[in-house]
Amino acid sequence: MAQAAKLCRPGVIAAYPITPQTHIVENLSQFIADGELDAKSVNVESEHSAASCVLGSQAAGVRSFTCSSSQGLILMSEVLFCIAGMRLPVMLVCANRALSAPINIWNDQQDSIAVRDAGWIQLYAENNQEAVDLIIASHKIAEDPKVMLPAMVCVDGFILTHGMEVVDIPEQKDVDEFLPPYNPPYKLDPKNPMSFGLLGTPDVYLETRYAIQKTLGDVLKMIPTVGKEYQDKFGRDSLRLIEEYKTDDAETILIAMGSVCGTIKDVVDSQRKQGKKVGLLKIVSYRPFPKQAIKKALDSAKNIGVIDKDISLGSDGALYSEVKSVISSDKKISGFIAGLGGRDIKAKTVEEIINLSEKEENSCRFIDLNKNILWEEFKTI
Amino acid sequence: MKKEHFQENCYVSGHTACAGCGQSMAVRIVMNTAGKDTIASNATGCLEVFSSKAPESAFGVPWIHSLFENSAAVASGVETALVHQGKKEGINVIAQAGDGGTADIGLQALSGMLERGHDVLFVCYDNEAYMNTGIQRSGSTPFSASTTTSPSGKHSTGNPRPKKPMVEICAAHHIPYSATSSIANPKDIEIKVKKALKIKGPKYLQIHVPCPLGWRSDPSQSIDVAKKAVETGLYPIVEYEYGKLTKSRKISSPKPVSEYLKLQGRFRHLLKDAKALAEVQQVADKNIEYYGLK
Numbered sequence: 001m002a003q004a005a006k007l008c009r010p011g012v013i014a015a016y017p018i019t020p021q022t023h024i025v026e027n028l029s030q031f032i033a034d035g036e037l038d039a040k041s042v043n044v045e046s047e048h049s050a051a052s053c054v055l056g057s058q059a060a061g062v063r064s065f066t067c068s069s070s071q072g073l074i075l076m077s078e079v080l081f082c083i084a085g086m087r088l089p090v091m092l093v094c095a096n097r098a099l100s101a102p103i104n105i106w107n108d109q110q111d112s113i114a115v116r117d118a119g120w121i122q123l124y125a126e127n128n129q130e131a132v133d134l135i136i137a138s139h140k141i142a143e144d145p146k147v148m149l150p151a152m153v154c155v156d157g158f159i160l161t162h163g164m165e166v167v168d169i170p171e172q173k174d175v176d177e178f179l180p181p182y183n184p185p186y187k188l189d190p191k192n193p194m195s196f197g198l199l200g201t202p203d204v205y206l207e208t209r210y211a212i213q214k215t216l217g218d219v220l221k222m223i224p225t226v227g228k229e230y231q232d233k234f235g236r237d238s239l240r241l242i243e244e245y246k247t248d249d250a251e252t253i254l255i256a257m258g259s260v261c262g263t264i265k266d267v268v269d270s271q272r273k274q275g276k277k278v279g280l281l282k283i284v285s286y287r288p289f290p291k292q293a294i295k296k297a298l299d300s301a302k303n304i305g306v307i308d309k310d311i312s313l314g315s316d317g318a319l320y321s322e323v324k325s326v327i328s329s330d331k332k333i334s335g336f337i338a339g340l341g342g343r344d345i346k347a348k349t350v351e352e353i354i355n356l357s358e359k360e361e362n363s364c365r366f367i368d369l370n371k372n373i374l375w376e377e378f379k380t381i
Numbered sequence: 382m383k384k385e386h387f388q389e390n391c392y393v394s395g396h397t398a399c400a401g402c403g404q405s406m407a408v409r410i411v412m413n414t415a416g417k418d419t420i421a422s423n424a425t426g427c428l429e430v431f432s433s434k435a436p437e438s439a440f441g442v443p444w445i446h447s448l449f450e451n452s453a454a455v456a457s458g459v460e461t462a463l464v465h466q467g468k469k470e471g472i473n474v475i476a477q478a479g480d481g482g483t484a485d486i487g488l489q490a491l492s493g494m495l496e497r498g499h500d501v502l503f504v505c506y507d508n509e510a511y512m513n514t515g516i517q518r519s520g521s522t523p524f525s526a527s528t529t530t531s532p533s534g535k536h537s538t539g540n541p542r543p544k545k546p547m548v549e550i551c552a553a554h555h556i557p558y559s560a561t562s563s564i565a566n567p568k569d570i571e572i573k574v575k576k577a578l579k580i581k582g583p584k585y586l587q588i589h590v591p592c593p594l595g596w597r598s599d600p601s602q603s604i605d606v607a608k609k610a611v612e613t614g615l616y617p618i619v620e621y622e623y624g625k626l627t628k629s630r631k632i633s634s635p636k637p638v639s640e641y642l643k644l645q646g647r648f649r650h651l652l653k654d655a656k657a658l659a660e661v662q663q664v665a666d667k668n669i670e671y672y673g674l675k
Contacts, residue, residue, distance in 0.1 A: 011465040012458060040461045044454065045493030052451035052490065056422065056458025059445055062465055064458070082447045188443040188459060190418045190472060193387075197423075197446035198435035 001067075001093055001128070001155065002027030004135040006037050007175040008091070010065035011182075012057035014042040014050045018072040019105045020157040021095040025067060047072035051079035051090075058088040059196055061187035063143075066090065069157055070097035073111045077118065083150050084119025084212060086197055089142035089184075090150040092120075093135065096258065096309075097157040098341040106342020107157040109258060113310040113318045119212045121151040121219060122287040123239075124257040128165040131155045133238030134284075136175055137230040141222050145185045147215055154286075156259040158342070170234050178233050216288040223285055241290035243282040244297050246272060250279030252357055253298060255323055256307040257283045260338075260345050264307075267350040278354055283319065291326045304333040305357030307345070311337050316364045324363075332357070338367040387441030391417060396439040398431040401600025403564045403590030403607060404479070404506040405431070410567050411475065411504055411588075414574040417442060419473040420459055424452035424482030427513040427592075428506065450486040452476045453494035456501045469500060473578050480507045480521035483587075484545045495554040495583045502577045502584040505547065508592040516595040520545040523615065524664050525657060526647045528595070533650035538657040543664060551585035552621035559621040563589040565607035569618065569630075589616045597646025609641035614665035617672040629672045638662045 002024045005013075013032075015025040031037035044050045047068050054064035068076060073094055083090050094112045098104040112122060123138055125131040131153060138151040155161060186194055200208055220241065227239035243261075246268055247253050254264055261282045271278045281297050283290075298304060304327065308317025315321065320335030327333060334357050339345045349367055356365065371379050387393060391412035398405035408428060412419070423429050423446040432439040433446065447455055456476035463469040476494070478487050483505035491503060510528045511517040518531040524543045527533040531540040552559040557580045562570045570588060577584040591607050593600040610616035611630065615638060618630035638661050642648035651657045669675055 012461050014458065014461075038465075040465045042457060042461050043497065044457070045489055045496075048451065049454035049457070049490050049493055052447065052454035053458035053461070055447055055451075056445065056455035056460075057462035057465075058458075059455075060420070060459045060462035060466075062462035064462075078448060079451065086447065188420050188445060190420065190443055193417075193441060193443045195433055195438035195440055195444045197429075198433045198438065199430055200435050204435050 001131050001135060001161070002031070003169050004132040005065050005091070005093070006031050007170060007172055008065070008136060008139050008179060009063065010039050010091070011062035012040050012042065012054060012064040013066070014044050014053035014057070014064070015066050015068065016044055016047045016050045016072060018047070018069045020097060020161045021067050021069040021072070021093070023161070024093060024095070047075040048079060051076040051083065054090045055079060055083050055086070055088060058090050059086065059188050061182070061184055061189070063182040064090050067093040067095065069095040070099055070111045073115060074099065077115050080115050080118040080120060082197070085208060087148040088150060089148055091135070091139060091142065092150065092152045094152050094154045095157040095161045096154050104341040107159055108309040108340045108342070109154065110310040110340070112152060112154045116287055116318065119149060120287060121149055121216070121285070122154060123151065123285055124154045124283065125160065126259055126261045126282060128160055128163060129167045129236065130238040131160060132167055132169065133230065133234065133236055136170065136179065137226060137239040139179050140226050141219060143182055144222070147219060147222070148185070149212065149215055149219070154258065159259040174233055178230065220285070220288045220290055239284070241285045241293045242297060243284060245280040245282065247279035247281055247297055247300070249277055249300055251277040251301065252303040252305070252354055253279045253281050253301040254305045254307060254350070254353065254357070255281045255283065255319065257286060257319065258309070260307060260309065263345060263347060264350050267347050267354070271354065289322055294323060295326050298327055298331065301331060303357045304331055305353050306333065306335050307338055307353060308335060309339045311340070311364070320363065332361055334362040335364050336362070336367050337364060343368060391415065391419065391441040393439050393441065396432045397434070398427070399594055399600065401591070401593040401603040403592065403603050404428055404508055406567070407506055407564050407570060407588045407590050408477070410570045411574050412440070412442060414571045415473050415475055415578060418471055419475055420445070421475045421477060422446070422452045422456040422459060424478035424487060425449040426479040426482055428477065428479065430513060449482055451490050452478045452482060452487060453490040453501070453503055456503070457494045457497065457499045460499045460501050474501045476501055476503045478505055479512070480505060480509060481511045481519040484520040484547050492554065495551060495556050495585070499583055500581050502574070502586060505585070505587040506590045507587050508590045508595060509544070510595050512592045512595045521547065525651055525661050527650060528647065538650065538654065539647070548585065548587055548619060548621065552624050554583070555624040556583045556585065557623060559585040561587045561589070561616070561618050563607050563611055563616060563618060564591065565589070565604060565611050595647070598644050602644060606641070606644050609636065609644060612636045613638045613641045614669040614674055615641055617668050617674055619672050626672065629674055632669070632674050635665065635669060635674070638665050
């Protein structure tokens with residue numbers, strides 16, 4: 001991932017150490033120290049300042065990169081809204097990790113889901129190859145003068161960040177051809193003074209939100225186009241709204257984001273061998289949310305099971321709620337909360353989710369609960 | 382604001398600051414001294430609100446505001462971007478904040494900016510409370526001042542704590558320059574901004590700026606009120622270079638603090654309370670001794 005970030009030639013990098021993100025910024029620092037990357041690295045004193053620093057550097061006209069996880073992303077959250085509101089195409093890699101308390105360094109997706117409303121493009125990688133591709137490809141969309149919105153590439157902490165996989169790292173020459181130097185339509189420049197971050201009264205604020213919403217709608221159309229361009233150049237279709245895996249005739253379709261999709265594909269393959277019509281719908285672009293593509297992909301499905309590695313406590317999983325809002329009411333849809341705080345989602349877990357999806361509807365079923373450690377009054381549930 | 386207004390000025394009238402606003406006067410001096418080749422970052426606060434209501438701006442230089450606590454971090458990013466582009470020579474980067482955005486919520490980002498050695502001048506406009514939100518106590522509120530969150534009353538003589546010594550906190554980072562100034566002496570602000578901008582590295586300048594609304598003082602007397610703060614020893618005008626006190630403005634015959642306090646409603650409760658008044662006098666006496674003002 002550091003290699004992918006480096007290929008995009010960021011001029012300013014600011015990040016604060018947090019597990020499991022840290023080695024991305026460590027590697028970038030080493031590239032700079034070794035003269036392999038012409039960039040300035042700012043060792044900020046917090047994630048809040050990391051995000052603020054890249055906000056400033058991007059506004060001054062330089063491509064800027066940051067990365068974080070969990071508490072760090074949440075500490076940044078105030079600035080994340082601001083970066084999008086100021087229409088600055090900052091790039092952020094989020095190594096997805098659970099949120100405190102209790103403190104937990106392992107993977108789930110609660111952190112990025114918690115900032116889903118900030119106005120950022122949010123893409124989820126299934127494996128390290130996709131992480132590399134999405135980092136490079138999303139720059140092109142974010143920096144398009146018609147877009148000018150920040151992008152967050154979400155990679156499951158440890159599972160991907162500390163996983164060893166053989167990946168194809170594109171050639172610098174090819175990336176340079178795909179991604180031209182950052183040339184923003186506006187920047188901080190004494191030759192042409194502009195004010196950034198003005199007070200937006202009730203007379204103008206609503207329109208700023210409408211504009212972001214409208215742009216994210218356009219991004220929905222751009223992702224397949226730029227994805228195709230990326231595929232033509234690098235041979236992989238990693239940048240796409242969704243991936244439909246054996247969904248054409250599937251009666252039961254699971255929906256998920258990130259690395260768990262790899263496990264689900266294995267289960268789908270083995271169940272297909274037994275003649276079960278199951279499939280996977282992988283969401284790559286969570287923001288913007290591809291409602292139409294999802295609806296179309298679920299055409300044949302009778303049973304839908306949505307796996308959330310997050311929960312809107314007091315309600316349901318975030319992905320479940322959003323999928324439910326776009327599908328027709330004749331389909332059975334269930335929501336499953338799994339893998340929180342790094343609990344393994346094994347093939348057996350996925351099989352259980354498939355079985356449950358075919359039974360009665362559930363909106364928010366916790367999978368793999370260890371009832372032995374629950375408080376007494378919850379054990380009956 | 383029309384373009385021609387900006388031809389000579391980097392900060393122009395037409396904004397919505399209150400009458401007698403010390404901060405607005407100080408900003409004009411800072412910006413015009415720094416000149417056109419300046420990029421300013423700004424914390425949330427009065428200045429940001431009254432100078433930059435969309436679609437207007439009183440600033441004739443590139444200006445950026447994002448949040449309350451991150452003016453120093455945003456300026457760090459701007460400066461780093463300029464260095465990366467090879468454009469830093471000849472462009473000043475100034476980070477601005479009020480006293481809350483400096484001494485309280487912005488302190489961490491400021492300390493980080495100073496420690497990392499960014500070539501940025503941080504200017505704190507010190508009006509000694511959260512004025513934008515309605516005169517709440519900050520870490521920079523002086524001892525015994527009555528604010529809406531440190532009100533005087535039967536059991537209170539106002540703010541129970543002394544001002545946070547920001548100029549020394551910054552100087553303790555052993556930065557090239559850390560100084561105070563006051564709208565009492567506009568020329569002093571100009572000299573210090575010029576001096577600071579000639580130095581490469583992190584600089585801190587804190588300017589005492591009366592807020593007639595929050596201090597409950599006569600808007601036509603802002604400069605005089607600020608003068609009395611200096612003349613009584615309650616607002617020491619000092620300069621630190623690389624951590625050492627190198628200059629302090631002498632006051633040969635300090636005035637009694639009551640001459641400063643009586644001009645402001647925020648200190649009115651002290652005037653009939655000899656003990657409380659004596660305690661404020663002690664603050665001034667200590668300043669005079671500690672900073673060598675005599």
